Amino acid sequence: xxxxxxxxxxxxxxxxxxxxxxxxxxxxxxxxxxxxxxxxxxxxxxxxxxxxxxxxxxxxxxxxxxxxxxxxxxxxxxxxxxxxxxxxxxxxxxxxxxxxxxxxxxxxxxxxxxxxxxxxxxxxxxxxxxxxxxxxxxxxxxxxxxxxxxxxxxxxxxxxxxxxxxxxxxxxxxxxxxxxxxxxxxxxxxxxxxxxxxxxxxxxxxxxxxxxxxxxxxxxxxxxxxxxxxxxxxxxxxxxxxxxxxxxxxxxxxxxxxxxxxxxxxxxxxxxxxxxxxxxxxxxxxxxxxxxxxxxxxxxxxxxxxxxxxxxxxxxxxxxxxxxxxxxxxxxxxxxxxxxxxxxxxxxxxxxxxxxxxxxxxxxxxxxxxxxxxxxxxxxxxxxxxxxxxxxxxxxxxxxxxxxxxxxxxxx
Amino acid sequence: xxxxxxxxxxxxxxxxxxxxxxxxxxxxxxxxxxxxxxxxxxxxxxxxxxxxxxxxxxxxxxxxxxxxxxxxxxxxxxxxxxxxxxxxxxxxxxxxxxxxxxxxxxxxxxxxxxxxxxxxxxxxxxxxxxxxxxxxxxxxxxxxxxxxxxxxxxxxxxxxxxxxxxxxxxxxxxxxxxxxxxx
Amino acid sequence: xxxxxxxxxxxxxxxxxxxxxxxxxxxxxxxxxxxxxxxxxxxxxxxxxxxxxxxxxxxxxxxxxxxxxxxxxxx
Numbered sequence: 001x002x003x004x005x006x007x008x009x010x011x012x013x014x015x016x017x018x019x020x021x022x023x024x025x026x027x028x029x030x031x032x033x034x035x036x037x038x039x040x041x042x043x044x045x046x047x048x049x050x051x052x053x054x055x056x057x058x059x060x061x062x063x064x065x066x067x068x069x070x071x072x073x074x075x076x077x078x079x080x081x082x083x084x085x086x087x088x089x090x091x092x093x094x095x096x097x098x099x100x101x102x103x104x105x106x107x108x109x110x111x112x113x114x115x116x117x118x119x120x121x122x123x124x125x126x127x128x129x130x131x132x133x134x135x136x137x138x139x140x141x142x143x144x145x146x147x148x149x150x151x152x153x154x155x156x157x158x159x160x161x162x163x164x165x166x167x168x169x170x171x172x173x174x175x176x177x178x179x180x181x182x183x184x185x186x187x188x189x190x191x192x193x194x195x196x197x198x199x200x201x202x203x204x205x206x207x208x209x210x211x212x213x214x215x216x217x218x219x220x221x222x223x224x225x226x227x228x229x230x231x232x233x234x235x236x237x238x239x240x241x242x243x244x245x246x247x248x249x250x251x252x253x254x255x256x257x258x259x260x261x262x263x264x265x266x267x268x269x270x271x272x273x274x275x276x277x278x279x280x281x282x283x284x285x286x287x288x289x290x291x292x293x294x295x296x297x298x299x300x301x302x303x304x305x306x307x308x309x310x311x312x313x314x315x316x317x318x319x320x321x322x323x324x325x326x327x328x329x330x331x332x333x334x335x336x337x338x339x340x341x342x343x344x345x346x347x348x349x350x351x352x353x354x355x356x357x358x359x360x361x362x363x364x365x366x367x368x369x370x371x372x373x374x375x376x377x378x379x380x381x382x383x384x385x386x387x388x389x390x391x392x393x394x395x396x397x398x399x400x401x402x403x404x405x406x407x408x409x410x411x412x
Numbered sequence: 413x414x415x416x417x418x419x420x421x422x423x424x425x426x427x428x429x430x431x432x433x434x435x436x437x438x439x440x441x442x443x444x445x446x447x448x449x450x451x452x453x454x455x456x457x458x459x460x461x462x463x464x465x466x467x468x469x470x471x472x473x474x475x476x477x478x479x480x481x482x483x484x485x486x487x488x489x490x491x492x493x494x495x496x497x498x499x500x501x502x503x504x505x506x507x508x509x510x511x512x513x514x515x516x517x518x519x520x521x522x523x524x525x526x527x528x529x530x531x532x533x534x535x536x537x538x539x540x541x542x543x544x545x546x547x548x549x550x551x552x553x554x555x556x557x558x559x560x561x562x563x564x565x566x567x568x569x570x571x572x573x574x575x576x577x578x579x580x581x582x583x584x585x586x587x588x589x590x591x592x593x594x595x
Numbered sequence: 596x597x598x599x600x601x602x603x604x605x606x607x608x609x610x611x612x613x614x615x616x617x618x619x620x621x622x623x624x625x626x627x628x629x630x631x632x633x634x635x636x637x638x639x640x641x642x643x644x645x646x647x648x649x650x651x652x653x654x655x656x657x658x659x660x661x662x663x664x665x666x667x668x669x670x
Contacts (some may be wrong), residue, residue: 001577002515011579012507019542020503023534025651034653038646041639152421158655162617162643170657171644192477200477256657257644260474260625262422263529268556271427274437471624502652505626533651 028330030229030264038155038261048161050152054143062136063221071131075115080123084111097299098122116223117348125295128219128340129288136218140182141279142272149267149275154259161257168202168250169194170257176203180211184372187211188379197383198252202243203378205387208368209394212241215340216364223347227357234361238398246390286371294341298333307333321396323403324359325351335363354411358402366395414489415454415568418482419497420506421468424525426450428497428500428555429465430444449485456565462573464489470505472512486513493571494518495564500530500537501553511576514548519571521549523564528554545558596668601645601661603635609666610651611649617664625654 003011036042079099089095093111099120100112112118115127147153153175161171172193180187191200210219212235220228247254301307301363311318311329318326327349335342342363346356368376376384415479417432419425429437433452450465469482494513498506503524514520524530524539543550549567553560604642607630611631614622622628626649636653646655656664 001575003511003576005620005628008508008511009623009628011511011576012504015507015542015545016504018545019538021536023536027534029530035636038644038653040639043637154655158637158639158644158646159599159655161655162639162641165643165657171655192481195476256660257655258625258657259655260421260470261653262421263527263656265422265424266556268427268430271429274430275426314623318654431609469624471620473620475621502626502650504650505624505652508624587643 004148018187034261034264036039037152038158040159040245043155043159047156050147050156054147057143058136058139058217059221059225061139062132062218063225067132067218067222068137072115075123075127075131076113079127080112080115080118081118083122091281093303096120096303097296101299101302116344119295119299119345120196121292121295124341124344125292128215128329128344129291132222133215133291133340134284136214136221137182137283138280140214140217140275141283144178145272145275145279146267149265149272151262151264154261155159155258155260158261163240165254165256166247167206167240168247168254169199169243170255172257172259173199173203176207177211180207180213181217182214182279183286183288184208184211184213184368185375186279188372188375191379196253198250199254200379201250201252201386202246204379204383205246205390206239206243208372208376208387209242209365209391210235212364213339214371216343219340219343220360223344225362227353227360231360231364234357234398234402235364238365238394242390242398244393253393260393268296275323290371291341298330298341298345301333302330321403322358322362322399323406324355324362325349328359328362331359331363332366335366335369337359339363339369342343352411354406358399358406362395362399362401365391365398413456413459414464414468414492416464416486416492416494417497418466418486418494418509419468419525420470420499420502420509423468423499423506424499424555425468425497426465428495428523428525428561429463430539431555431558431561433463449481454565456568464561469509471509472516477566486516486518492518493568494520495523496520497523497555499524500524500527501533501535503535503537510546514546514574515576517573519548519573521551521564521567521571522546523551523555523560524550527552527559528557546579548572566570597665598668599662600635600647600656600664600666601658601670602631603633603645603666605635605638608632608637608669611664611670612667613665615663618660622635622654622656622660624649626652627654627656627664632669 037046083099087095087099099122102119115124131323157171157174160174164171164173175193176187176190179190184207188204191203194200194203220231305329311326314329315326318324318328328346331342331345343360346359376387417425417429432454433469437450449467452459452463454463466485467482469479472483474480474483494575496510496513508593510520510522524537539552549570551560551564551567553564597612611629611633614629631649634648636648638645642658644657645653645661646653
């Protein structure tokens with residue numbers, strides 16, 4: 001037999017009256033903190049503080065401590081010189097792809113002296129994957145998992161709902177958004193907490209375009225630390241502007257938030273460890289092959305002259321419309337495979353600060369990496385085509401706008 | 413035999429799951445969707461039994477994709493045993509879901525989890541009486557401290573389908589709208 | 596006095612009187628139901644969501660959902 005909601009509640013009430021006794025309710029400290037962190041007056045400053053801590057820990061642990069403090073020394077000091085020495089066939093095509101493409105100066109073959117410039121699969125590829133991305137991803141997911149298991153995320157969702165509802169989403173969209181700062185792939189999965197196709201489409205499109213992943217953030221912290229803030233600013237602004245537009249043009253409903261706000265609780269370490277391990281390992285199954293493959297493909301494309309050809313072809317758009325050097329065409333091709341790789345490539349191209357900023361923003365908003373692409377295809381090819389169409393428009397428009405802003409500010 | 417672990421989000425379901433299965437867990441994708449769930453194995457009377465950590469849901473009337481999957485997973489496993497994990501401090505809400513699952517004809521066992529939290533809040537639940545009334549095993553647990561988990565396992569065999577109409581009989585004389593002729 | 600849930604002031608309490616049919620099943624599982632005591636915990640600015648306390652648990656609802664629930668205000 002099945003009951004309707006009213007009958008079910010009646011039954012529950014009479015059961016409860018037999019089995020539960022409520023003593024005097026003591027308001028606990030947890031309740032008090034719970035309320036403080038969800039009330040706008042106190043909750044919003046706390047949320048900003050939490051996000052700021054998140055970011056500082058991320059930057060100082062991943063960037064300063066692990067990458068600069070350990071991996072750069074390891075890779076540049078020992079791994080690179082050793083490989084350059086022992087690998088046979090210096091200057092040959094296999095050497096260029098796997099170890100070091102080097103550079104020709106006055107007709108002389110010069111080896112690179114660091115792993116950002118060598119660009120071999122076994123040097124830069126491994127360095128980016130292990131030295132830069134691994135620490136970034138681990139610390140990111142650790143903090144996110146803690147915030148989740150403590151029970152903070154629903155409160156953040158409530159606080160940010162007002163704004164997100166204006167772009168057709170609701171507060172819980174903060175979960176895929178933040179998850180996406182780790183990796184876009186599981187974030188696409190997490191769009192499931194949104195109710196309608198419209199919401200999921202908007203969310204997926206926005207995160208594919210505007211949210212840089214942890215790998216990208218890690219490498220940005222590493223190669224252009226002074227510019228990361230500005231890059232993020234441009235991305236956040238874009239997220240809201242284009243979200244607002246999408247909400248207006250995409251048909252469908254945008255239901256409101258309806259969530260439980262749980263009590264805070266102590267996270268269980270075994271649980272955190274398991275979740276962390278799952279997230280990091282599944283990230284690496286996706287990331288490492290693509291980083292290495294990315295290196296191979298890009299190196300081959302350079303060797304056969306394709307990148308130069310594409311650069312020349314797109315030069316008018318790049319130089320005239322986006323205001324960046326035509327050499328950035330190469331990184332943009334690489335970005336399709338791995339965006340972190342692309343940022344690393346950009347960092348060794350000669351250009352002004354503002355050009356660098358524009359180029360990094362472009363790489364970020366330009367195509368999602370192959371893995372995200374595949375994930376979105378799983379959601380439906382119509383959505384994917386829609387997203388790609390939006391993306392093309394956004395890259396073109398926003399790239400131009402950024403250039404224009406730079407010109408107006410007199411820095412481009 | 414298959415065991416489904418169901419309950420609201422944030423009732424310590426995944427901790428409970430960890431306790432039941434140990435380290436050997438598999439993250440899977442529910443076919444045709446982007447909803448992931450975890451499953452693992454536990455040994456019961458020397459046999460390996462599959463345990464599925466179903467995505468958290470408040471009711472069987474889904475309000476988003478994850479809840480839809482939770483409901484679909486339940487409906488697919490017709491002969492599954494369901495461990496319904498309830499937050500003891502929010503018994504009524506939890507029973508709402510538990511009753512819905514029982515109405516679908518599943519063998520249910522109820523874990524009154526976070527017993528310590530309820531105690532902190534001065535809420536006392538007579539789990540034996542609840543068991544008598546509902547006719548399904550009811551066990552108090554604190555999954556985070558590994559309390560009551562083995563009892564849940566040992567009582568699994570007592571779980572059996574219960575017609576909610578029989579529960580209605582138990583409360584004769586109380587204020588209710590009579591035996592309903594509902595669907 | 597009857598009010599919409601969305602009109603409750605901060606910290607004001609009431610008894611749920613009426614829930615719009617379109618919302619009934621959605622909120623039932625979360626414990627929002629007729630006859631229950633409800634307290635307004637927070638109202639986010641700019642027509643943001645509300646957070647209400649029912650049975651010691653907190654639920655957040657969008658503003659227009661809260662408009663579809665009628666409560667009898669406690670004095």
